[in-house]
Amino acid sequence: xxxxxxxxxxxGCGVCYANCPGDLFVFNKKQKLPELKYPDECWHCGVCRxxxxxxxxxxxxxxEML
Amino acid sequence: MNVxxxxxxxxxxxxxxxxxxxxxxxxxxDTESVxxxxxxxxxxxxxxxxxxxxxxxxxxxxSGPEWDTDEAMAAYxxxxxxxxxxxxxxKKLHLSRIGEILDKLESYGIEMKDRATGRYIRTKSFxxxxxxxxxxxxxxxxxxxxxxxxxxxxxxINRVNVTGLLHDGRKVFGxxxxxxxxxxxxxxxxxxxxxxxxxxxxxxPHPSGLPFNTWMSPFNNGAGYxxxxxxxxxxxxxxxxxxxxxPKGFSAAGLNAFTGMGCYLWNSVGERYMQKYHAMAEGAxxxxxxxxxxxxxxxxxxxxxxxxxxxSKEALxxxxxxxxxVDKDTLVMFFDQKGLHVDRDFIEIGxxxxxxAGFTGSVSGIVIDRTGKxxxxxxxxxxxxTVPSFALSGAFATGYSVGEETARVCRKLPRTExxxxxxxxxxxxxxxxxxxxxxxxxxxRLEDKLRQIMSDYVGYIKxxxxxxxxxxxxxxxxxxxxxxxxxxxxxxxRTFEFQDLLLVGKLIATSALARKESRMGLSHxxxxxxxxxxxxxxxxxxxxxxSRGIEVSFRPAATNTGRI
Numbered sequence: 001x002x003x004x005x006x007x008x009x010x011x012g013c014g015v016c017y018a019n020c021p022g023d024l025f026v027f028n029k030k031q032k033l034p035e036l037k038y039p040d041e042c043w044h045c046g047v048c049r050x051x052x053x054x055x056x057x058x059x060x061x062x063x064e065m066l
Numbered sequence: 067m068n069v070x071x072x073x074x075x076x077x078x079x080x081x082x083x084x085x086x087x088x089x090x091x092x093x094x095x096d097t098e099s100v101x102x103x104x105x106x107x108x109x110x111x112x113x114x115x116x117x118x119x120x121x122x123x124x125x126x127x128x129s130g131p132e133w134d135t136d137e138a139m140a141a142y143x144x145x146x147x148x149x150x151x152x153x154x155x156x157k158k159l160h161l162s163r164i165g166e167i168l169d170k171l172e173s174y175g176i177e178m179k180d181r182a183t184g185r186y187i188r189t190k191s192f193x194x195x196x197x198x199x200x201x202x203x204x205x206x207x208x209x210x211x212x213x214x215x216x217x218x219x220x221x222x223i224n225r226v227n228v229t230g231l232l233h234d235g236r237k238v239f240g241x242x243x244x245x246x247x248x249x250x251x252x253x254x255x256x257x258x259x260x261x262x263x264x265x266x267x268x269x270x271p272h273p274s275g276l277p278f279n280t281w282m283s284p285f286n287n288g289a290g291y292x293x294x295x296x297x298x299x300x301x302x303x304x305x306x307x308x309x310x311x312x313p314k315g316f317s318a319a320g321l322n323a324f325t326g327m328g329c330y331l332w333n334s335v336g337e338r339y340m341q342k343y344h345a346m347a348e349g350a351x352x353x354x355x356x357x358x359x360x361x362x363x364x365x366x367x368x369x370x371x372x373x374x375x376x377x378s379k380e381a382l383x384x385x386x387x388x389x390x391x392v393d394k395d396t397l398v399m400f401f402d403q404k405g406l407h408v409d410r411d412f413i414e415i416g417x418x419x420x421x422x423a424g425f426t427g428s429v430s431g432i433v434i435d436r437t438g439k440x441x442x443x444x445x446x447x448x449x450x451x452t453v454p455s456f457a458l459s460g461a462f463a464t465g466y467s468v469g470e471e472t473a474r475v476c477r478k479l480p481r482t483e484x485x486x487x488x489x490x491x492x493x494x495x496x497x498x499x500x501x502x503x504x505x506x507x508x509x510x511r512l513e514d515k516l517r518q519i520m521s522d523y524v525g526y527i528k529x530x531x532x533x534x535x536x537x538x539x540x541x542x543x544x545x546x547x548x549x550x551x552x553x554x555x556x557x558x559x560r561t562f563e564f565q566d567l568l569l570v571g572k573l574i575a576t577s578a579l580a581r582k583e584s585r586m587g588l589s590h591x592x593x594x595x596x597x598x599x600x601x602x603x604x605x606x607x608x609x610x611x612x613s614r615g616i617e618v619s620f621r622p623a624a625t626n627t628g629r630i
Binding site for chain 1: 076108109111112113114117118205225246247274276277278280283285315316318326394396397399400403404556560561
């Protein structure tokens with residue numbers, strides 16, 4: 001399910017959490033990392049992907065759409 | 067539970083920080099020294115239909131040719147809207163201001179012209195008499211206008227879901243809602259309130275089975291229509307829905323990019339089928355493209371495809387590098403993951419889910435006059451939720467115009483604080499009730515049921531008996547709303563989105579029952595009145611709240627907004 005966060009690249013800036021129009025991310029304060037909590041509610045708009053300064057997010061379309 | 071409350075007072079409250087809302091805020095500050103508050107459910111930086119970008123801007127430039135004049139653009143508007151929207155309102159709030167808005171966008175740093183040539187790239191689609199769509203690099207148009215709001219010291223409060231308007235039965239004086247992350251309750255009082263809210267999506271199922279896979283933003287839940295209706299404002303033509311043609315599996319924007327570049331549409335028996343339905347073939351208006359494609363499918367000539375193979379190398383490059391990835395950031399990735407090559411493969415297409423959308427040619431939504439005022443005192447509206455919305459260009463222009471008009475009115479009004487503890491307490495009780503329930507259904511079950519009813523009875527083809535059956539089922543569903551349980555503030559937001567959607571579904575079905583004709587292609591198709599009467603009556607359906615439910619009447623659009 002989109003989006004996928006590459007943990008080796010994510011630095012925890014939280015811009016995806018800040019900008020997602022659907023409020024689909026939560027921010028894990030302990031680990032200081034964003035997490036995708038509501039993948040089923042994704043519009044596939046690409047905001048998280050394009051705004052991520054580390055290029056850590058990719059959009060992987062679910063099987064139902066392909 | 068202990069509810070934290072925040073109360074604010076301002077001159078102008080703008081509900082919704084998409085393009086229209088941001089532009090209204092900028093305009094208000096440009097016009098008068100007034101305080102402006104914007105309440106946004108997401109973050110203004112990336113919210114709304116254009117949050118992730120847009121690549122087409124509808125504009126005429128008065129550059130010389132006959133098709134490029136004010137008159138020609140107004141005639142195009144009238145032709146598309148079939149007399150169901152007041153062209154004088156559109157001229158005042160949108161069409162007459164396009165040139166000025168273009169200059170503003172360029173001054174905000176949005177590149178409207180081609181960098182290489184310094185000229186506008188213009189393409190033609192959707193029945194236009196000339197190339198009205200400026201192709202531009204609009205990926206970051208929202209961050210750019212948000213920067214302008216910052217410079218003008220507009221107070222923006224993100225992540226607040228507005229659930230209701232403050233009104234005293236005569237006029238609206240603000241709005242209430244809650245923060246979707248902290249749960250904090252907000253009460254904002256204002257001299258004028260502008261609803262700058264979006265479409266109503268998620269009302270019908272998507273063939274992929276994923277309800278958030280919608281053409282326009284799935285986070286637009288018809289809150290503008292719902293709140294305006296509950297405050298007593300009139301809505302027009304709610305039965306005229308939006309259906310479009312999309313790549314199979316993905317309800318992505320991009321049809322205008324394909325048809326604007328001259329792509330063909332083929333059916334499975336090797337016909338360029340749109341030639342049968344419209345003299346302009348693939349250049350036909352959107353609703354005709356949807357109806358033609360739908361007919362091919364139901365009459366057994368599907369699947370249908372978009373074909374770009376004949377395009378020149380330059381045209382293909384423009385399409386795949388400048389247009390498609392800007393209109394929908396992820397569309398090219400989707401084709402990649404599907405194993406499709408735009409330059410050499412047929413791209414399978416399908417009919418999108420239905421929705422209410424403020425696209426070019428839309429005639430449905432909140433009725434506003436030439437100042438952007440609704441039929442209720444103190445309540446204004448702009449952008450996709452209004453009758454004359456007209457897509458991105460309309461959102462920019464109506465937003466700006468209504469912001470100006472509202473600022474002028476507010477300057478003359480004294481700021482008076484109204485206390486209505488009872489109304490506020492009632493809303494607090496209503497908002498947080500789903501969190502207090504220890505048992506109950508999740509909103510999703512009811513929203514799935516809503517989509518099922520809309521699809522079965524208020525779908526692509528409707529008839530009298532079906533609509534009546536659907537309305538009865540929607541009313542039954544209403545009785546279950548009090549049993550929804552939400553486990554956190556995010557679910558609480560979706561719970562209120564669902565309630566607005568349910569009301570909008572009822573308004574659409576009621577209005578569709580009243581319009582006994584088929585109109586605008588697949589936008590309103592009645593099986594019991596199958597002949598398209600696009601040159602037919604000029605009456606709009608008008609609905610408003612009445613003491614016993616919903617009152618429906620018919621009126622010409624012009625009468626409705628005070629022209630005659």
